[in-house]
Amino acid sequence: MLCLMVFGSFTPLCAEQLPDAKASNPEKLQWMQGFPPEPERLITQPQSNFFSFPKLRWSVCHIRELMPTKQVSRGIVGPGLWQSRLAPDIDKITFNAGDSKEQLTWRQSLARNYTDGILVLHKGVIVYEQYFGCMRRDGKHAAMSMTKSLIGLLAEILIAEGTLDDRQLVKSIIPELADSGFGDATIRQVMDMTTAVDFNEDYSDPGADIWQYSVATDPFASPSDGQPVGYFAYLKGVKKQGIHGKAFGYRTVNTDVLGWVIARKTGKDVASLLSDKIWQHIDAEQDAYMTVDRLGTPFAGGGLSAGLRDLGRLGQLLLDDGKYKNKQIIPAATIASIEQGGDKAAFAKAGYLTLAGGSYRSMWWLLHNKNNAYAARGVHGQTLYIDPVAQMVIVRFASFPHAKNHYIDPTSLPAYEALADYLLKK
Amino acid sequence: MLCLMVFGSFTPLCAEQLPDAKASNPEKLQWMQGFPPEPERLITQPQSNFFSFPKLRWSVCHIRELMPTKQVSRGIVGPGLWQSRLAPDIDKITFNAGDSKEQLTWRQSLARNYTDGILVLHKGVIVYEQYFGCMRRDGKHAAMSMTKSLIGLLAEILIAEGTLDDRQLVKSIIPELADSGFGDATIRQVMDMTTAVDFNEDYSDPGADIWQYSVATDPFASPSDGQPVGYFAYLKGVKKQGIHGKAFGYRTVNTDVLGWVIARKTGKDVASLLSDKIWQHIDAEQDAYMTVDRLGTPFAGGGLSAGLRDLGRLGQLLLDDGKYKNKQIIPAATIASIEQGGDKAAFAKAGYLTLAGGSYRSMWWLLHNKNNAYAARGVHGQTLYIDPVAQMVIVRFASFPHAKNHYIDPTSLPAYEALADYLLKK
Numbered sequence: 001m002l003c004l005m006v007f008g009s010f011t012p013l014c015a016e017q018l019p020d021a022k023a024s025n026p027e028k029l030q031w032m033q034g035f036p037p038e039p040e041r042l043i044t045q046p047q048s049n050f051f052s053f054p055k056l057r058w059s060v061c062h063i064r065e066l067m068p069t070k071q072v073s074r075g076i077v078g079p080g081l082w083q084s085r086l087a088p089d090i091d092k093i094t095f096n097a098g099d100s101k102e103q104l105t106w107r108q109s110l111a112r113n114y115t116d117g118i119l120v121l122h123k124g125v126i127v128y129e130q131y132f133g134c135m136r137r138d139g140k141h142a143a144m145s146m147t148k149s150l151i152g153l154l155a156e157i158l159i160a161e162g163t164l165d166d167r168q169l170v171k172s173i174i175p176e177l178a179d180s181g182f183g184d185a186t187i188r189q190v191m192d193m194t195t196a197v198d199f200n201e202d203y204s205d206p207g208a209d210i211w212q213y214s215v216a217t218d219p220f221a222s223p224s225d226g227q228p229v230g231y232f233a234y235l236k237g238v239k240k241q242g243i244h245g246k247a248f249g250y251r252t253v254n255t256d257v258l259g260w261v262i263a264r265k266t267g268k269d270v271a272s273l274l275s276d277k278i279w280q281h282i283d284a285e286q287d288a289y290m291t292v293d294r295l296g297t298p299f300a301g302g303g304l305s306a307g308l309r310d311l312g313r314l315g316q317l318l319l320d321d322g323k324y325k326n327k328q329i330i331p332a333a334t335i336a337s338i339e340q341g342g343d344k345a346a347f348a349k350a351g352y353l354t355l356a357g358g359s360y361r362s363m364w365w366l367l368h369n370k371n372n373a374y375a376a377r378g379v380h381g382q383t384l385y386i387d388p389v390a391q392m393v394i395v396r397f398a399s400f401p402h403a404k405n406h407y408i409d410p411t412s413l414p415a416y417e418a419l420a421d422y423l424l425k426k
Numbered sequence: 427m428l429c430l431m432v433f434g435s436f437t438p439l440c441a442e443q444l445p446d447a448k449a450s451n452p453e454k455l456q457w458m459q460g461f462p463p464e465p466e467r468l469i470t471q472p473q474s475n476f477f478s479f480p481k482l483r484w485s486v487c488h489i490r491e492l493m494p495t496k497q498v499s500r501g502i503v504g505p506g507l508w509q510s511r512l513a514p515d516i517d518k519i520t521f522n523a524g525d526s527k528e529q530l531t532w533r534q535s536l537a538r539n540y541t542d543g544i545l546v547l548h549k550g551v552i553v554y555e556q557y558f559g560c561m562r563r564d565g566k567h568a569a570m571s572m573t574k575s576l577i578g579l580l581a582e583i584l585i586a587e588g589t590l591d592d593r594q595l596v597k598s599i600i601p602e603l604a605d606s607g608f609g610d611a612t613i614r615q616v617m618d619m620t621t622a623v624d625f626n627e628d629y630s631d632p633g634a635d636i637w638q639y640s641v642a643t644d645p646f647a648s649p650s651d652g653q654p655v656g657y658f659a660y661l662k663g664v665k666k667q668g669i670h671g672k673a674f675g676y677r678t679v680n681t682d683v684l685g686w687v688i689a690r691k692t693g694k695d696v697a698s699l700l701s702d703k704i705w706q707h708i709d710a711e712q713d714a715y716m717t718v719d720r721l722g723t724p725f726a727g728g729g730l731s732a733g734l735r736d737l738g739r740l741g742q743l744l745l746d747d748g749k750y751k752n753k754q755i756i757p758a759a760t761i762a763s764i765e766q767g768g769d770k771a772a773f774a775k776a777g778y779l780t781l782a783g784g785s786y787r788s789m790w791w792l793l794h795n796k797n798n799a800y801a802a803r804g805v806h807g808q809t810l811y812i813d814p815v816a817q818m819v820i821v822r823f824a825s826f827p828h829a830k831n832h833y834i835d836p837t838s839l840p841a842y843e844a845l846a847d848y849l850l851k852k
Binding site for chain 1: 458461462463468469470471472490491492493494495496497499500501502563564565566645646656658659686689690695711712713715718720721722723733735
């Protein structure tokens with residue numbers, strides 16, 4: 001029996017009790033329907049526990065209705081046209097779910113994964129596109145920690161442009177962090193999450209630091225007197241624990257430190273810079289947005305919501321070495337830096353069973369599989385998966401009951417590899 | 427000496443103390459600049475008093491960073507192209523400011539009015555477009571009570587389509603309002619704001635009902651136990667005072683009743699319906715958005731933020747009898763209904779000095795001037811002004827220190843009429 005803790009809730013849920021994708025469909029559960037909705041259909045601020053399952057299946061598409069947010073502007077341009085050659089055969093592709101002997105079809109995996117939206121690009125052409133649950137083509141979905149990879153990409157752009165040196169110490173750019181655990185870490189250690197700091201991000205532990213972080217940074221929470229308010233204030237109090245550079249440790253605070261570094265270096269917060277450097281140059285179909293704390297600071301560690309196709313455009317930009325329509329939008333060196341991967345030994349120490357042999361660099365997950373695929377990943381099943389050999393980009397939004405991707409990888413990663421094999425034969 | 431009360435503040439400000447447009451420029455005052463901003467540069471939630479002058483000059487462009495909001499989707503379409511034939515001579519047009527002998531040029535009026543953005547269309551072509559203060563071409567600005575006119579337009583569309591009958595009583599559609607002051611009012615009386623209800627909207631009175639309304643509907647406010655939460659709950663408690671249909675009384679609650687009626691009749695909240703009926707069909711350049719209360723209800727009475735050009739598109743749609751690109755987007759009857767105007771005698775009783783001889787119908791202000799111009803209007807100087815004779819649309823966003831348009835009309839309405847004269851001669 002799979003028992004789990006869900007984000008924002010300390011009540012364990014067990015797999016047998018969990019409604020499946022169909023039964024937990026937010027349309028069917030009628031969340032927020034009616035004028036006004038009945039009390040039992042309400043998902044409200046404050047104190048709504050809106051990221052508990054199955055509420056989260058509605059909330060992932062409606063973050064801006066629950067939180068203040070900052071626009072990531074697409075500018076005002078005509079969206080570029082997509083070519084589309086849909087391949088319905090993809091539904092029939094089969095794969096084995098992880099180490100189990102269970103064989104699933106691609107189509108079966110969609111509901112199993114509580115998929116809200118999925119897009120597959122092959123050689124820059126849409127070959128598969130589906131929307132479920134709360135997601136619509138003109139809607140936006142929480143990207144969760146996929147946000148981190150975009151912030152890492154921004155940092156790589158600044159490095160390639162000469163604005164940022166990843167060998168610098170954090171304290172040389174952010175003096176306010178000199179006495180924190182981050183002060184004597186290099187920017188590269190922050191980017192690769194090999195800092196050694198005392199920050200517990202175990203979502204199943206009610207006493208974990210991540211919950212205090214949430215109180216400090218959620219405009220609707222109420223920090224006690226003397227407690228930090230906002231991302232920057234909190235980060236100053238994070239202490240060192242160990243030696244930087246030895247082990248990979250997935251801690252969201254690293255990304256918010258990186259966001260601070262980026263803002264200080266460029267004079268722009270990460271939402272504005274994401275627009276300036278990327279969103280305005282890829283003919284994005286929609287603006288994206290980021291949640292902000294009560295000081296207006298965007299949540300670099302996980303605050304982005306975006307359209308499915310626009311994350312596809314970003315993935316294609318990486319696949320095309322930073323070029324869009326024959327124009328170099330971001331330096332090719334940024335993608336080369338990510339693709340070289342991180343320290344496999346440091347990564348192995350973290351014990352990610354579903355990502356064995358992988359690494360982490362610049363906030364991207366490297367699979368080091370036969371096709372050198374790499375990915376942006378976020379809790380509850382968010383993925384931007386780039387396969388340079390198969391020339392394939394997959395974007396998958398989901399509202400899987402469990403935060404940890406450990407539980408959804410077995411029905412996802414083998415499916416992606418099977419799809420790559422299929423496309424390579426086309 | 428002009429002394430005034432500003433929205434969200436009970437401290438009177440006097441004109442002599444007020445910085446002018448240049449001195450109060452939000453860029454110059456560096457609101458929210460820095461990482462983090464210095465405490466004296468912060469505009470935060472909760473309890474930020476963000477609509478006090480001069481903070482409001484920043485806040486009008488950043489509502490979504492301070493409040494939960496709901497998207498008004500443009501869909502995913504290529505924005506239509508505008509023709510542009512800029513006429514710089516417009517800057518030199520002169521006019522007399524109201525009854526005073528002071529002559530101003532059009533250009534001078536812009537700073538005098540604390541203009542943030544202004545667009546003039548003539549025969550569907552952009553002839554003038556300027557951005558100031560916090561506003562940018564790809565930004566959005568609070569429309570304030572211009573929102574009401576869009577909600578009135580939606581109601582007119584539903585009437586023309588046969589979905590809504592303006593002779594029906596409110597209680598026949600919203601039984602929850604049967605015991606309120608609105609119960610026995612007709613939909614038409616609500617649309618024309620001739621309901622007689624006990625609701626004081628004098629922003630200069632700290633005890634006015636509008637402040638309790640704000641507490642009930644602001645997700646960051648804290649209603650006491652037993653106090654209503656959200657628009658719908660509050661409206662149920664509004665009492666009758668007088669006889670419906672006798673006098674025009676500008677009360678925001680009417681629009682929120684109308685929004686409730688629209689939602690109940692169509693199954694869609696007004697933000698969604700605005701997208702479905704209009705925003706998706708005019709090649710809007712940007713999504714718009716509406717603030718929501720803690721139950722997710724959009725603020726029909728004033729919650730919209732939109733791009734300057736997109737409100738221009740809406741104005742052009744009305745000027746073109748509801749047609750866009752030879753397609754009938756909204757029934758011509760809706761515009762004819764608005765243009766016929768409201769009850770002048772009922773309007774006169776309200777004593778609007780700068781709008782003498784005017785009327786109000788379907789949440790639009792009719793000037794009944796020589797060109798039969800009519801307008802959507804919002805506090806602090808927001809205007810969408812449509813002149814059917816001169817074939818002119820003006821959109822003006824502003825952050826004038828005073829909420830009441832009474833103070834900004836003398837440097838605005840004569841300028842618009844002078845501009846119409848100029849364009850008629852071209």
